[in-house]
Amino acid sequence: MNNLAPAYKWAIAIVLMLAVNGCVWFLFLEPAIEESNQVKSEIENREIFQQQLEQRLETLLAIDTGSLLVQQEELEALIPPNGQLRELLAELEKMAEESGLTLNSIRGGNPSRDDEYMSLDLTILLEGDYQEHFDYIKMLENHERLLAVDSFNLSRSGDSINANIQISIYGDDFYPPTPYDAPGRDNPFQ
Numbered sequence: 001m002n003n004l005a006p007a008y009k010w011a012i013a014i015v016l017m018l019a020v021n022g023c024v025w026f027l028f029l030e031p032a033i034e035e036s037n038q039v040k041s042e043i044e045n046r047e048i049f050q051q052q053l054e055q056r057l058e059t060l061l062a063i064d065t066g067s068l069l070v071q072q073e074e075l076e077a078l079i080p081p082n083g084q085l086r087e088l089l090a091e092l093e094k095m096a097e098e099s100g101l102t103l104n105s106i107r108g109g110n111p112s113r114d115d116e117y118m119s120l121d122l123t124i125l126l127e128g129d130y131q132e133h134f135d136y137i138k139m140l141e142n143h144e145r146l147l148a149v150d151s152f153n154l155s156r157s158g159d160s161i162n163a164n165i166q167i168s169i170y171g172d173d174f175y176p177p178t179p180y181d182a183p184g185r186d187n188p189f190q
Contacts, residue, residue, distance in 0.1 A: 099136040101128035
């Protein structure tokens with residue numbers, strides 16, 4: 001190495017320095033730069049997500065919970081706490097009489113749980129004329145209790161029109177417990 005001219009020594013030193021810099025670049029700096037770019041893109045994604053969450057929060061804070069609570073109380077008044085099935089059946093019969101219809105039968109299915117409340121499907125068979133059926137449907141629509149008319153079928157039978165009406169009613173529970181002191185709770189065979 002001593003026999004080399006100074007220019008060659010400088011050239012070898014420069015090549016060695018470039019080789020060392022290349023090794024440092026490929027072994028240490030390039031992976032660090034890639035990791036830095038990944039972290040930057042992850043930070044950008046999280047900032048976008050944070051902005052979306054802040055927009056959702058603003059939307060939720062803008063909701064007037066007071067008026068929603070009032071609406072909820074009004075709607076819960078339409079859904080009796082214990083189903084009150086007997087009372088509703090009596091009202092359906094009374095409405096049929098007021099409309100001038102003949103109530104042939106009311107059949108019910110099994111209650112099912114829909115989210116927070118229970119629903120019960122009823123099938124009502126009526127006989128009368130068209131206007132009486134129309135009045136009965138109007139009474140159902142304007143009923144103080146929350147119910148849904150699922151289907152309404154009319155068929156002619158002689159001089160009268162038969163109606164098959166399917167409704168869904170809602171309540172917290174259609175099987176209220178019998179109070180402990182209710183008659184018939186004691187076993188007479190003991």
